[in-house]
Amino acid sequence: MERVDGRKLRFQHRRGEVLAAATEHALEEGLDDLSLRKVAQSVGVSHATLVHHFASKDRLVAEIVDRVLAETLSLPDMPRDDPDPLRAIWRRATSESGRRYVRLFVAITGRAMYGDPALATAVAASMRQRNDLIAAGLVRYGCPESEAQAVATSLMSTLRGLLVDLLATGDEQRVAAAFDDFAADVQRRALNAFS
Amino acid sequence: MERVDGRKLRFQHRRGEVLAAATEHALEEGLDDLSLRKVAQSVGVSHATLVHHFASKDRLVAEIVDRVLAETLSLPDMPRDDPDPLRAIWRRATSESGRRYVRLFVAITGRAMYGDPALATAVAASMRQRNDLIAAGLVRYGCPESEAQAVATSLMSTLRGLLVDLLATGDEQRVAAAFDDFAADVQRRALNAFS
Incomplete structure (x- = not known):
């Protein structure tokens, strides 16, 4: 759990890194079942951090699509x-x-x-x-x-x-x-x- | 219900017509939630008729894709x-x-x-x-x-x-x-x- 907390801290101000990790998640799994909760889990950040950076799933997906x-x-x-x-x-x-x-x-x-x-x-x-x-x-x-x-x-x-x-x-x-x-x-x- | 039964009878030997109707269903709805049951309902044939003609959902989808x-x-x-x-x-x-x-x-x-x-x-x-x-x-x-x-x-x-x-x-x-x-x-x- 300490490792996960470390990642959470590290990601707090690193929007770009979170987006890269979320994109990596989508590259592996596709978008079919993508949710903020699953991405948060897979990337190792809190749901709140994701919402802080991307506001909504649509916005996150739009940025993944762009990348x-x-x-x-x-x-x-x-x-x-x-x-x-x-x-x-x-x-x-x-x-x-x-x-x-x-x-x-x-x-x-x-x-x-x-x-x-x-x-x-x-x-x-x-x-x-x-x-x-x-x-x-x-x-x-x-x-x-x-x-x-x-x-x-x-x-x-x-x-x-x-x-x-x-x-x-x-x-x-x-x-x-x-x-x-x-x-x-x-x-x-x-x-x-x-x- | 009589109308539906009429269609069921009519479709019994008309594989091509069933396939055309199933394709029409997919053109409207996409393939995301396609199931033999839904196609049967939408086309107005029995589940058994669909299975008789196409054996499986995969086979039906393959033929729709081909069309x-x-x-x-x-x-x-x-x-x-x-x-x-x-x-x-x-x-x-x-x-x-x-x-x-x-x-x-x-x-x-x-x-x-x-x-x-x-x-x-x-x-x-x-x-x-x-x-x-x-x-x-x-x-x-x-x-x-x-x-x-x-x-x-x-x-x-x-x-x-x-x-x-x-x-x-x-x-x-x-x-x-x-x-x-x-x-x-x-x-x-x-x-x-x-x-």
Whole structure:
């Protein structure tokens, strides 16, 4: 019990750490039975601490969703002149740790389809924000600003779709070949249109 | 009660009709609380009739999943020489009735991510089957056979991804622009490579 109390103290002012631990809980268990009480138990903080930091389960779930989506298809620590940013994103998303995030993201999106308005709002906001980031990245790589949102939407859709196929079927070879085909096409377009 | 008995009689030998009605039930309610008992009640057949036709809930769900996926991205009644099959698929999937199927498909895929092996198997089988159909279609349109599986996987992934974005965000204009961008790129590729 002393250990648990120690964690409780440690977490009292560490919102970020609590959120990371709550996200870890969701990555393992999914969101189906997520409750503030279970998260508190699993993370080792008091229910009051969770409420202090996140106010409600909806708010906590929204922040988990945001973290998960940000981790799912991101360009972290990438040099601005990476010659193949698409492949860097893909490698990260299909890594062992990346797949855990993709899996939870797909489950979250599925849950948002029937009657969970808070979740649906969080997913929509995160998708738009992510799309804006990728669109800005495309402009840096030479894509005309007028096309950036549409191209970003199409790129992200393909990546998400390929990842869902990979996780659902486990067909590593077929999906890798599809990614190669897609990446080659994007390279061709970038050479023709962006430069 | 007489009406219900009439339906029960009528359904006794009509497996297809029962499946259609069960699918309709799932399209309205999602799969979250689906049970043979509830489906029987909603469809108006006896529990015994359902078991007679489908043996188990898993089997019924697998067949619903198959129907839903087949309806979601399909090329029904399309002339073999349709000049723009991609747009025909897209129009159908984004129609009012198409969106109901897409919504359930996204929910099903999400549920398959955490601990529902029967569902995961059904989703994987349906995705592979659908991919084979599209690959065969691509070959008819001039795509080299060695590339057809990869191209089909990439095409289907983009379409699924765009549909998820549309349903999750409701951003009709952004997603329509992304589809146009994608369709134009596919046309360019088809002209360059397939002919």
